[in-house]
Amino acid sequence: MAKHGRYPGFQPGVGNASDARLKSGVTTVLCDASTVAGVQILGGAPGTRETDLLEPHNSVDVVHAVVLSGGSAFGLDAASGVQAALRERGIGLEVGGFRVPIVPSAILFDLRNGGDKDWGRYPPYRELGYEAAQTATADFQLGTIGAGTGALTSGLKGGLGSASTLLDNGVIIGALAAVNPTGSVTTG
Template sequence: MNNDITAVEGIKVGHAENQDTGTGCSVILAEENFTIGAEVRGGAPGSREIALIDSRAAVDQANAVFLSGGSAYGLDAAGGVMKYLKEKNIGFETGGGVVPIVPAAVVYDLEYKTNHFPDQKMAYQACLQANSSKQKNKSIGAATGTTCGKISGINYASKTLLGHASIKIGNLIIGALAVVNAFGDIKNPDNGQIIAGAKNKNGDFLNTEKVILEKPKINLGFLRHNTTLIVITTNAILNKSEANRVSMMAHSALSRTIYPVHTLLDGDTIFTLASNKFKADTNQIGIAAAEVVKRAIISTAKIK
């Protein structure tokens, strides 16, 4: 079993990026009937089709989830995923043909190397690259331009990688993909040590949370936009309300690993895709999802 979201059968992942411009995108293709859920906790999200994921909305399944760099500009790139799925006649059936359901979210990487952003051609290329092989813990796809710890600016931030993890409990399988572009630092929850984050001129970690708590007057402004994006997959049977609940519970993993988190500078968003193959307790799924997300976030800090 792959130690990533492809551990769940029916999931394919593809990436495309431009290392020279420092941006990229990732697509998670969901074959067959995957229930979709999501939870947004950050104060500065950039997203598409999130309203459709609300438990009160009509559509309860997604054909793909798209993650992109480029801030709000990257949302337009999701059209490339739509084009790919339409060509394969995959989507919600309507009188005028299929309409692919592609929820999307973006990170702000416009200050990493350049202010370039993914376009529909790059997103289409990511779809062509999609497969179910073992995922790489590298600076690729939507994580091409991601960093964390930006209280002193991008030049003193730490580079993060595309993070992965999975867990198997009996027949229950849960996987996670993490794109961490956080304002705060990443800490190892086992010992509280910073493993990626803001640094001083000597290359030592500053401790963003401590800096904020010890400064009487501070104005963080909106010059440094961020965001952590997570996609969870599971083989469990979930309706949309339950998938939303799992996404909500999994946010506790961000609180265990990113300090500070869910700020007005972040757009933290978690998606859950369920293949509906195995019956499991929703509480157990949510608790396990939080553990998997925690591991995936920690893996983004393992610079190689």
């Protein structure tokens, strides 16, 4: 049974794109104009793009999307696909007559999960990012989809998970994670 996430009242939402042959994918959260994001970077070999902008002392105080991607360092290309989709819609920070979509991203390592990684000259993550941006909705799937497609936890399936709450003042607090830890797994 597919699990679904929902951020009530949040538009435009979350989009996923997966490649079954590759056993990898991309998840993006498209944000409205008032979205403020935060980040905590963990892991032994983190890979990120534009997450430094999320520090409170920096001058950029809004994000237009956030991307989670499989593919290790190759997955950082996914943010370029999301930026392209947002730019087509005229969404971005106004900078000297240009619109620059602010799209922080993070990746997880799923290169050794059995998927076909012989993609040729360019990895497919830019196109997967574009597709994820085009499919964003307020209701979205969780589990083995998007950035969680190829996630493994000591040989067990990892995946995409989410939690959110709507406060009395209308503010939504949400968390979205693609989980791919290493180490021992205890069940029961």
